[in-house]
Amino acid sequence: MHSTYTPTFFTRHNRPLRGVMIDNQPWFAARDIARLVAYRFPHSIQHRFYPHEVRTVRLAYSTGSDEETVMLSEAALYKALLRFGHPNSNPSTAGSPRTSSPPCATSTPQNPTHPAASSSPGTPAG
Template structure:
């Protein structure tokens, strides 16, 4: 956990899913993704993933509080969807593929064009 990240809030059926871009790759909050999938114990999803599919980062919120959060990579999202088959997961996969992850990438590209500290020096 080196840096803190300001997550992008994505909403599906009045449920939040916070996501960030780390090293040009989308990562989302593991617990919130588990709740979206309807998993009984969303905190356990990380146990099934490989080490490179899970990270612990710090999310900074607008209220100023920060806390460590486990996040899943894009490959971990699809692995979880395959592992926990449920009829709703098909539409969840479509939402992730066509709306959520592109929105996350677009928001990151917009921030990437802003001036950087190293360029201003």
């Protein structure tokens, strides 16, 4: 087991996201995730997850410096995106494409012989 990891830097929505592979599993810097989802208290986001989803590791950089960094597992990353939102999930953002409900949910029924297709519930048919 390594004691120091060299992070890979990703850019998402013009924000850096540091990640490392530990035991063939991806782990991401907690503060970077907090900034990505605009969490109000980026220094304490790790308290919102289970202990097995959080670990502290030493990251070494190409400049020769290193630091202790709280990392979140891939599962915790997905939970953060679902729980706290994501920059793409805000439909009021200017320039973002708006999604609508699937066509099958808004189209007229294809089976006119089915009673529910010709009338809405609670309304007499005919």
